[in-house]
């Protein structure tokens with residue numbers, strides 16, 4: 419290994435006695451990283467080296483590719499020495515429960531709740547946005563302002579339009595009814611359609627279509643200030659700011675993901691990466707790769723040898739590549755909340771990559787422009 423491994427970006431695998439993959443890692447300098455494993459004196463390194471019988475590695479053209487490949491291999495092989503970080507735990511979602519009187523619930527796993535048997539409606543998911551400990555409190559705030567319940571899902575609901583002559587008088591299950599912040603669908607305090615109107619208001623806010631909850635708080639704040647109840651006015655102001663932050667976090671993350679739609683070029687044309695000779699698996703030469711990314715999802719990665727900038731690329735080959743790209747784009751994009759775990763985690767990986775490497779966006783081209791250049795052969 420000392421003799422063979424070289425310092426290029428790549429992904430390495432520690433293999434057990436039956437060739438099973440025990441651990442997958444990546445590095446921009448494979449040789450240095452592998453040697454550091456040999457020198458490692460922590461328990462994990464010692465235990466891994468004790469059971470390892472062989473080490474294999476592949477070079478890739480860039481750190482981004484190494485990151486992507488490592489992630490995909492870990493997802494596929496689930497090596498026992500890799501702690502599978504649930505990277506998307508840093509993102510959260512809001513679930514509108516599929517109950518007769520829906521609630522807003524924070525979740526780290528959209529879809530995990532499901533609509534379930536007997537669900538009255540389809541659940542709705544909003545997000546993602548950076549997870550904060552304050553999220554449940556922010557949601558309780560929104561529920562209070564628009565008038566959605568926040569009690570347990572098991573609380574029986576009885577809408578006013580379900581009451582009959584024989585229904586005994588019902589008492590609300592908590593003090594929110596008395597405080598006026600919940601219309602008490604648990605005690606026939608409102609009709610189903612009146613509750614639905616509140617749901618619509620909350621949804622419009624979460625989708626960034628309405629600022630009504632902020633306007634309600636602003637009116638209350640001004641009224642309190644008008645009565646010279648300045649402490650109460652300050653509390654309304656704080657609540658307003660909290661809700662505005664919640665909405666901004668949601669819209670910001672959504673638009674950041676939307677913006678990640680382009681063709682991204684990685685690697686180097688002249689075989690140099692970080693000042694080193696970057697021999698790919700095929701020997702010295704270009705390590706350039708192009709990645710077709712739509713809404714943060716890598717749809718296609720391809721070798722751009724002979725791309726428009728390269729004179730040897732025939733028009734037939736260009737047309738084939740353009741057709742591949744158009745085919746990949748034709749596949750429908752599922753809403754973010756409906757992506758499976760693997761696709762969602764990869765999306766967050768890509769999102770974090772561009773957030774922590776903002777200069778990489780200078781290596782991107784819009785998809786229409788890329789296709790136009792490809793078809794023009796320029």
Ligand code: SF4
Pocket residue numbers: 566567568569570573590591592593594595600601602603604605
């Ligand atoms: S008043 Fe009834 S429906 Fe509203 S939060 Fe309390 S228990 Fe739930």
